[in-house]
Amino acid sequence: MIKLALTKGRLEKNTIELFERAGIDCSALEDKGRKLIVNLNEELNILFAKANDVITYVEHGVCDIGVVGEDTIMEMDRPVYEILDLKFGNCRFALAGIKGLDFYSGFNTKTIATKYPNVAKNYFENKNMDIDIIKIDGSVELAPLLKLADGIVDIVETGTTLKENGLEVYEIISEISARLIVNTASFKLKKAEIDKFVTIITSVM
Amino acid sequence: MIFLSIYRAKAIKGLAVNYFTKRSVNMKKNDRIVPDGTRDILFEDCKLRRFAEEKLRSLFKKYSYSEVITPSIEFNDLFSGGLGALPQEYLYTFTDTTGRLISLRADSTKPIARLYSARLQGLTLPARLFYNQSVFRRNISFYKKRDENTQMGIELIGKGGLKADIEILTLAAKALYELFGENFRIEIGHCAILNYIISKLVLDKQTATQIRQIVATKNYPRLEMILSSLPKKCSVIKKLPGMFGNVDVLNEYETVIGGEDSDFIARDAVKYLRNLLSSMNKLGFGKNILIDLATVNEYEYYTGIMFKGFTSGSGQEILSGGRYDTLYNDYDLNIQATGFACDIDQISDILKVSEDLEIKRRELVVVFASSENISKAFEFIDNSEDTRIKYEISLFDGIDDTISYAKQRNARVVSIDHDGTVRDIGGITND
Numbered sequence: 018m019i020k021l022a023l024t025k026g027r028l029e030k031n032t033i034e035l036f037e038r039a040g041i042d043c044s045a046l047e048d049k050g051r052k053l054i055v056n057l058n059e060e061l062n063i064l065f066a067k068a069n070d071v072i073t074y075v076e077h078g079v080c081d082i083g084v085v086g087e088d089t090i091m092e093m094d095r096p097v098y099e100i101l102d103l104k105f106g107n108c109r110f111a112l113a114g115i116k117g118l119d120f121y122s123g124f125n126t127k128t129i130a131t132k133y134p135n136v137a138k139n140y141f142e143n144k145n146m147d148i149d150i151i152k153i154d155g156s157v158e159l160a161p162l163l164k165l166a167d168g169i170v171d172i173v174e175t176g177t178t179l180k181e182n183g184l185e186v187y188e189i190i191s192e193i194s195a196r197l198i199v200n201t202a203s204f205k206l207k208k209a210e211i212d213k214f215v216t217i218i219t220s221v222m
Numbered sequence: 223m224i225f226l227s228i229y230r231a232k233a234i235k236g237l238a239v240n241y242f243t244k245r246s247v248n249m250k251k252n253d254r255i256v257p258d259g260t261r262d263i264l265f266e267d268c269k270l271r272r273f274a275e276e277k278l279r280s281l282f283k284k285y286s287y288s289e290v291i292t293p294s295i296e297f298n299d300l301f302s303g304g305l306g307a308l309p310q311e312y313l314y315t316f317t318d319t320t321g322r323l324i325s326l327r328a329d330s331t332k333p334i335a336r337l338y339s340a341r342l343q344g345l346t347l348p349a350r351l352f353y354n355q356s357v358f359r360r361n362i363s364f365y366k367k368r369d370e371n372t373q374m375g376i377e378l379i380g381k382g383g384l385k386a387d388i389e390i391l392t393l394a395a396k397a398l399y400e401l402f403g404e405n406f407r408i409e410i411g412h413c414a415i416l417n418y419i420i421s422k423l424v425l426d427k428q429t430a431t432q433i434r435q436i437v438a439t440k441n442y443p444r445l446e447m448i449l450s451s452l453p454k455k456c457s458v459i460k461k462l463p464g465m466f467g468n469v470d471v472l473n474e475y476e477t478v479i480g481g482e483d484s485d486f487i488a489r490d491a492v493k494y495l496r497n498l499l500s501s502m503n504k505l506g507f508g509k510n511i512l513i514d515l516a517t518v519n520e521y522e523y524y525t526g527i528m529f530k531g532f533t534s535g536s537g538q539e540i541l542s543g544g545r546y547d548t549l550y551n552d553y554d555l556n557i558q559a560t561g562f563a564c565d566i567d568q569i570s571d572i573l574k575v576s577e578d579l580e581i582k583r584r585e586l587v588v589v590f591a592s593s594e595n596i597s598k599a600f601e602f603i604d605n606s607e608d609t610r611i612k613y614e615i616s617l618f619d620g621i622d623d624t625i626s627y628a629k630q631r632n633a634r635v636v637s638i639d640h641d642g643t644v645r646d647i648g649g650i651t652n653d
Contacts, residue, residue: 077366077537098441098463099441099442099443100441100442100443100463101442101443102442102443201537202532202536202537205409205466205514208464212464
């Protein structure tokens, strides 16, 4: 019996589509209502949580596997095994800011507004650059518009939000997609079940 | 605007502190709590720790290991430099009276190497040492990790070879058996497995470190990416993360996989592991020992076998060890060494929820005598040899208060007269 934590929202939708293509009956999820834990069958038990929490549950072993975006994995940097790229939820981490501005010009320390302070810090550390970071929880595009920051580190998909707000991508940081993570003990203790599950999933990918 | 927020803060009951008032009031609020990552340990929890420590201590002493205690504070260089350097962020560092950097002990193996090079070079080798002390590491908040952990472990210094590795593994298995019965497993790997592959791929240090990290986190997607960028092809490394189990894994690694990529198989290491496994089998620990070929050199100072111990109550390892033949090079010494450490805190936590353990409770007897006569109370206690009983001297002036107190403690009362007559007032129950 595997306990799987799903990230609520778009990733949840994509995962269910993938499961149905793989032949896993997801009808129990249709009338789940407000239920947080659902039994799909006697082998798979699903729960829904926010991205950060999916990682927390898997790390502590109360869930065996989880579906979560690489952006959250990179930001939280917790000890879990990341065994499969599910190839949906594709986007990228980018450095962005006001269109037309030269981000690197001038001698002042740059301020970056971001929902991902660790990712931003590591990116600039690798460039040997000091920066000031302001954590913003949503609509990070506001920060450069309000002149709170010189740039933002955020996930970008089509780039439409940036464009419509007079911003542009300065640099791509890395590619992101949804990943399958596994608890380190479960990976060994439930090897057969997890291998079986992964085989079923990858067969339709 | 500032005016308004302080006023509003005072007007809202229960929300008496805001950013501005916090800064102006003395920070008295910390006097009852302990810092993040630390805790008080009380009564039953203490008993459990001592129980676990006593089991291990008896085992280690029986096999001729002698205890050493290193200082809680060492020079920072010991942990932040040399082989197996820990990142600065993990260490609790401050300065001594002359301004030199010192750190709280973050590990016991390196201090023992330091101790050996400073004072123990006269010992006949192999030397067998054990330790039971706290190590301190800084963890990120809100993740239920403790900054202070008690580690109990052994160091077998000065001899390499199969027999030494068997001794260390056997003692690890016996230690876990003493604590958890059959419910444990030890996973063994060998540095040479991955090292050999990396040397054959002729990688620069950075790429090699990346690959080690990726294999350690079983990050298949990243592994794919990085392997496709290498000039030399190697499919063995892709299979490594899944190579764990019993001796069949070794056979599979050598024959099935070896066939396609035999250049990358560290055959000596595989043979060595097979020998080890067979010896552990003969000792009766066959079903408790597993191989994990993707074990990565976590502390960077391992040079041979690496192993971790688990029990079903926890996802993290409770025992960790290996062979480190180059660690003493930091002191210009060529000494082979191996050892392991047990996490007493985790072990106690697991024992607490296990139903197999029965902690014996002593019965309480309160002994009353008048102040002039009090020495008779002490005499009475000294003369008693019943180890199922614990005694308290009654600190109350009269027998009635004593009986009241004993009632609250579910204890018996014994009263001693001026002439030495002992009266057993009997069991006092709580009603």
